[in-house]
Amino acid sequence: MRDVPDYWRIADDVIADVKSKKLRPGDRLPSIADTRATYDVSHGTVQMAYARLEALRVIRRQQGKGVFVTDPKTWMREP
Template sequence: MPEVPDYWRIADDVIADVRSKNLKPGDKLPSIAELREKYGVSHGTIQMSYARLEALRVIRRQQGKGIFITDPKTWMREP
């Protein structure tokens, strides 16, 4: 079975935190540097995670302010 890429795993961790309500709408995500240190991955890997989350509408970027969690009602399906 193929291993899940790091960027996918990191994005899944963020989604899991939203589902468990550890992250709420409007919460600011940690900086790229903080996530790089936490996961031991490259800048590009974190950028790819953020790109995946943005494509799924889990996050929104605000130029000069940061990256924030969106309202899960707009993207999360009930299990």
Template sequence: MREVPDYWRIADDVIADVRSEKLKPGAKLPSIADLRETYGVSHGTVQMAYARLEALRVIRRQQGKGVFVNDPALWMREP
């Protein structure tokens, strides 16, 4: 069994937090530095996690303001 890459795990954790409503639409996500420290990974790893989440439309970035959770209706499908 292959190990899940760190960036994938971080992105999955954010998705799980949105699904469980721990993170609400419009909530600001932690900074890259904060997530780096929390997960013990590199800056690039967190950037890749955010890029994955952005591609999935889970988050949106606002230059100079931060990273925010999108409305789940834009991306979440019923299981």
């Protein structure tokens, strides 16, 4: 298996959780500190993962409230 950057792996895990419905629209993602501890990565790596997810419209950030899953209908293509 080819190595992928940690931030890509984190983003892929979130996307997989949304697709499998472990995460649903409106669910709050763990804090950066919690995600950092789960994956044993730096703060910047989690920020990059969340930035990637935001660019893909998988999540939305709300200042002072957290990071939330968006409706997959807005970003996920049907097979």
